[in-house]
Amino acid sequence: MASTELYDALVEVCRDRRTSREFDPDVEVPREHFDMILEAARHAPSGANTQPWHYVVVTEPEAKAAMADYFIAEASRRAKLGMKFPTPNYRGLATAPGVIVVIADFRWINAFPVLNDGSELDALYKQNAERILLQSVAASTMSAHLAAAALGYGVWWVTAIGQENAQSELKPLLGVPEDLAIIDIVVFGKPLKPPYKRWKKTMDEIRSFETYNADLFMDQKAIETWIKETRHKVMFRDESRID
Numbered sequence: 305m306a307s308t309e310l311y312d313a314l315v316e317v318c319r320d321r322r323t324s325r326e327f328d329p330d331v332e333v334p335r336e337h338f339d340m341i342l343e344a345a346r347h348a349p350s351g352a353n354t355q356p357w358h359y360v361v362v363t364e365p366e367a368k369a370a371m372a373d374y375f376i377a378e379a380s381r382r383a384k385l386g387m388k389f390p391t392p393n394y395r396g397l398a399t400a401p402g403v404i405v406v407i408a409d410f411r412w413i414n415a416f417p418v419l420n421d422g423s424e425l426d427a428l429y430k431q432n433a434e435r436i437l438l439q440s441v442a443a444s445t446m447s448a449h450l451a452a453a454a455l456g457y458g459v460w461w462v463t464a465i466g467q468e469n470a471q472s473e474l475k476p477l478l479g480v481p482e483d484l485a486i487i488d489i490v491v492f493g494k495p496l497k498p499p500y501k502r503w504k505k506t507m508d509e510i511r512s513f514e515t516y517n518a519d520l521f522m523d524q525k526a527i528e529t530w531i532k533e534t535r536h537k538v539m540f541r542d543e544s545r546i547d
């Protein structure tokens with residue numbers, strides 16, 4: 305029987321990866337750790353092997369503080385819109401020792417199956433192509449998160465996608481060309497508080513054999529109830545604010 309040593313090490317990293325949102329600012333991330341983390345990201349699979357990602361390592365305190373300010377302002381915009389999303393405290397971004405901004409190049413969707421004739425069918429293929437691109441960048445980003453976790457860091461996945469504000473405010477700060485999109489920030493460091501393991505679905509809840517186990521299907525109403533009653537409890541323990 306083949307040894308499972310490597311698998312065991314990998315699963316331990318997957319199992320023990322934990323989100324932290326506050327880091328010890330005095331424990332620096334050595335330069336080589338950034339490369340070790342991005343070495344994992346570099347080998348990720350991607351649609352048509354396009355590798356449509358770029359990573360900007362940010363070490364300047366002013367840039368980190370400006371990013372934190374952006375997310376804090378965005379959280380308060382969402383609160384005013386009545387989104388009722390449990391908002392984390394983004395202050396930790398300003399002093400996080402590890403900050404890597406994830407950039408996606410959506411022009412690569414043309415490398416996926418698209419018609420490019422402006423038709424309705426093309427719009428569907430384009431939508432699919434965007435999903436391929438997002439999944440590709442997420443695969444690479446996840447590899448970075450696992451590598452950071454393997455180095456003993458607490459990790460924080462911060463999403464910046466989709467908001468025009470995020471693009472117009474953050475891109476100039478980092479000299480990101482207009483054609484590209486900032487989609488996430490990988491934030492990591494030594495957690496200030498011990499990170500805790502969050503609720504995960506059990507194996508029986510996420511897997512069926514041969515055909516989808518209909519007992520597991522949640523209807524729309526059950527999902528709405530989960531969002532209302534459970535979401536905030538599984539996202540945070542004590543640091544959240546329900547807007």
Ligand SMILES: Cc1cc2nc3c(=O)[nH]c(=O)nc-3n(C[C@H](O)[C@H](O)[C@H](O)COP(=O)(O)O)c2cc1C
Pocket residue numbers: 321322323324325392460461462463464501502538539540
């Ligand atoms: C695609 C994606 C986007 C996320 N975006 C944010 C975010 O914008 N802000 C944040 O505080 N956490 C974000 N998270 C972190 C999740 O809240 C966290 O992974 C989840 O609560 C589970 O906790 P765990 O990572 O400790 O398992 C994101 C995670 C993923 C995978």
